[in-house]
Amino acid sequence: GENVEQHPSTLSVQEGDSAVIKCTYSDSASNYFPWYxxxxxxxxQLIIDIRSNVGEKKDQRIxxxxxxxxxxxxxxxxxxxxxxxxxYFCAASSGGTSYGKLTFGQGTILTVHP
Amino acid sequence: SAVISxxxxxxxxxxxxxLTIQCQVDSQVTMMFWYRQQPGQSxxxxxxxxxxxxxxxxxxxxxxxxxxxxxxxxxxxxTVSNLSPEDSSIYLCSVxxxxxxxQFFGPGTRLTVL
Numbered sequence: 637g638e639n640v641e642q643h644p645s646t647l648s649v650q651e652g653d654s655a656v657i658k659c660t661y662s663d664s665a666s667n668y669f670p671w672y673x674x675x676x677x678x679x680x681q682l683i684i685d686i687r688s689n690v691g692e693k694k695d696q697r698i699x700x701x702x703x704x705x706x707x708x709x710x711x712x713x714x715x716x717x718x719x720x721x722x723x724y725f726c727a728a729s730s731g732g733t734s735y736g737k738l739t740f741g742q743g744t745i746l747t748v749h750p
Numbered sequence: 751s752a753v754i755s756x757x758x759x760x761x762x763x764x765x766x767x768x769l770t771i772q773c774q775v776d777s778q779v780t781m782m783f784w785y786r787q788q789p790g791q792s793x794x795x796x797x798x799x800x801x802x803x804x805x806x807x808x809x810x811x812x813x814x815x816x817x818x819x820x821x822x823x824x825x826x827x828x829t830v831s832n833l834s835p836e837d838s839s840i841y842l843c844s845v846x847x848x849x850x851x852x853q854f855f856g857p858g859t860r861l862t863v864l
Contacts, residue, residue, distance in 0.1 A: 637809070670853065679842065679855040680793065725792060737783075738853060740792045 638663040640728050642741025649716050650749050657744045659726035660708040666728040669702060669709045670738070674723045683724075684711070716748045752777055752847045754856040762862045763833050770829045771859045773843030778823035781846040783853070784816070788839045796841075799826045833863045 639662040649655050659669075670685035686693045686700045686709065693700050697716075702709040713720055723745050727738040753776040763769050773782065784796040797805040797818055805818040820826045830837055843856040 672855075679857050682852055682854060685850075685852065737795060737798065738793075740794070743792050 638739040640741040646745045648747045655713045657711045661728040665730040668729040672725045756856040760860040768831045779845040782826045783844045784828045785842045
């Protein structure tokens with residue numbers, strides 16, 4: 637089955653800096669890659685996703701890049717703010733009739749210091 | 751997105767008992783999923799629940815321990831049976847909605863087994 641590795645496990649940045657989280661996946665059939673943000677005690681929230689027919693996607697301060705050849709994808713957060721502090725999870729899915737069967741990475745604890 | 755609710759939000763149970771968790775969605779959805787998030791860990795898919803068919807369980811999860819019902823397109827239940835302290839986790843339902851089959855999570859049920 638699919639295996640998703642996520643690095644780093646913790647990331648500490650100063651407000652205004654950029655943050656990058658990287659994930660690799662094992663199943664070459666995977667074609668959908670969402671990122672979730674989970675604040676303490678809250679549900680995971682979908683913040684951005686990318687499909688295999690696209691190499692990069694951007695939404696304001698957040699961007700995701702995908703390299704299918706190398707089987708890795710990354711989350712980029714620019715101009716970080718204290719409210720970006722949370723646990724971030726990447727995931728991968730091989731789709732089929734739906735994208736639902738998500739395999740998650742281990743998570744990255746991002747701390748943004750004011 | 752979709753409005754997803756879960757009941758109960760938390761519970762404390764004695765070992766050997768069972769807990770049934772309800773998941774309600776405000777719109778009809780084909781795919782519903784149940785995940786487990788152990789303390790400080792990532793999310794692991796337990797099973798996929800489609801209306802009108804048996805749930806599909808992931809490796810390591812069995813129907814006797816985690817029976818699932820899906821009586822209609824807006825509701826599902828997950829029962830965690832014969833509880834042990836190792837079952838202490840957050841259990842989340844999720845649904846796939848929209849044109850792009852994005853997956854959204856319920857608020858979770860925090861289970862503590864004594």
